[in-house]
Amino acid sequence: MKxxxxxxxMAAGVTAxxxxxxxxGIIKDVSTGLTLSLVNITTDxxxxxTISNSEGNFRLYYGPQTxxxxxxxLGYFDYEIPLNDLPKxxxxxxxxKSFDLEEVVxxxxxxxxxxxxxxxxxxxxxxxxxxxxxxxxxxxxxxxEYVQFADGIVDYRLRKKGNKNKIKxxxxxxxxxxxxxxxxxxxxxxxxxxxxxxxxxxxxxxxxITTELLKGNTYKKYSFSIKTQQDSEGQxxxxxxxxxxxxxGDDYVEGxxxxxxxxxxxxxxxxxxxxxxxxxxxxxxxxxxxQMVDFYYKSIFxxxxxxxxxxxxxxxxxxxxxxxxxxxxxxxxxxxxxxxKTGKDESVFESGIKMDKRSIYxxxxxxxxxxxxxxxxLPLTDKEQQIINSLEY
Numbered sequence: 001m002k003x004x005x006x007x008x009x010m011a012a013g014v015t016a017x018x019x020x021x022x023x024x025g026i027i028k029d030v031s032t033g034l035t036l037s038l039v040n041i042t043t044d045x046x047x048x049x050t051i052s053n054s055e056g057n058f059r060l061y062y063g064p065q066t067x068x069x070x071x072x073x074l075g076y077f078d079y080e081i082p083l084n085d086l087p088k089x090x091x092x093x094x095x096x097k098s099f100d101l102e103e104v105v106x107x108x109x110x111x112x113x114x115x116x117x118x119x120x121x122x123x124x125x126x127x128x129x130x131x132x133x134x135x136x137x138x139x140x141x142x143x144x145e146y147v148q149f150a151d152g153i154v155d156y157r158l159r160k161k162g163n164k165n166k167i168k169x170x171x172x173x174x175x176x177x178x179x180x181x182x183x184x185x186x187x188x189x190x191x192x193x194x195x196x197x198x199x200x201x202x203x204x205x206x207x208x209i210t211t212e213l214l215k216g217n218t219y220k221k222y223s224f225s226i227k228t229q230q231d232s233e234g235q236x237x238x239x240x241x242x243x244x245x246x247x248x249g250d251d252y253v254e255g256x257x258x259x260x261x262x263x264x265x266x267x268x269x270x271x272x273x274x275x276x277x278x279x280x281x282x283x284x285x286x287x288x289x290x291q292m293v294d295f296y297y298k299s300i301f302x303x304x305x306x307x308x309x310x311x312x313x314x315x316x317x318x319x320x321x322x323x324x325x326x327x328x329x330x331x332x333x334x335x336x337x338x339x340x341k342t343g344k345d346e347s348v349f350e351s352g353i354k355m356d357k358r359s360i361y362x363x364x365x366x367x368x369x370x371x372x373x374x375x376x377x378l379p380l381t382d383k384e385q386q387i388i389n390s391l392e393y
């Protein structure tokens with residue numbers, strides 16, 4: 001009882017600290033008028049943050065000391081706005097950078113060594129120890145019908161261990177909710193592709209590179225190119241593009257890695273399943289066969305106030321699973337992680353329930369307030385809201 005009361009009071013304290021009218025709006029490209037998704041919106045001290053959704057909409061609650069908010073996005077100029085001068089129409093425009101120089105980079109460093117160096121220097125610069133307060137959500141689709149949704153407030157305590165800066169995280173969930181389609185039977189949901197407990201650590205280990213490109217010399221099966229872009233202010237970004245050399249029917253990905261060549265810090269990683277003319281490879285499991293139908297991965301990192309850290313991660317996986325007895329179904333899993341607050345004070349970290357399940361959904365209902373309405377979360381699109389309305393607690 002005492003623990004439950006403490007959790008309730010702490011949640012109420014957080015709500016009170018942020019209990020003011022949030023900054024809301026939609027973010028657009030000033031040149032095209034198109035909306036921008038995954039824009040990083042933070043307070044001037046970098047403590048509170050969120051991102052814009054796929055329709056460009058965002059909502060940011062902030063602390064009492066906040067004077068300005070900052071919008072930042074790769075390839076665009078940062079935009080700082082005082083709270084007393086926000087646009088009345090709630091439309092925020094970002095100006096794309098004009099790149100004066102774009103050229104192919106020729107390097108004598110083998111690509112595997114370059115990737116290893118980027119990982120080494122990025123991990124060395126990751127702020128640690130650090131508490132990441134995050135909003136995490138999960139969608140599950142079964143045979144073209146959404147059957148599950150769950151989200152929650154999840155805290156990761158991130159630390160680096162040893163000479164190789166191995167990333168370790170402790171994970172506590174403060175609040176959660178879980179919805180499902182009425183009368184739906186779970187089937188093989190235990191095959192979820194991402195473990196919430198490992199999500200932040202895996203991204204900070206730069207798992208896309210280590211597992212898809214470097215493990216077992218896999219990089220030899222890919223073609224790589226590096227392009228550099230320099231904007232009018234002299235700032236430079238390098239983009240490594242990779243694509244499979246041959247179409248042999250195996251599961252490959254294609255994508256990009258963006259990094260700052262002056263600091264060797266990785267800023268983003270993105271990959272999707274390579275679209276092959278051949279049927280996707282299938283694998284034997286203990287009780288069935290599985291085939292990757294679709295795959296999309298994205299991680300974004302930021303540097304602010306001398307902190308280098310993760311601020312967004314997403315994974316989308318579609319898989320077909322079948323057995324000889326006629327079982328043949330397609331599952332689609334989509335997860336998003338948004339860092340909403342950071343801090344180095346670990347004394348209040350263990351204020352939730354230790355995460356001992358693979359998914360938020362398995363943690364069930366555990367909330368003292370409607371955090372999806374009163375906190376910094378990834379706003380739902382109209383379509384996503386319709387999905388949730390079709391489900392029940």
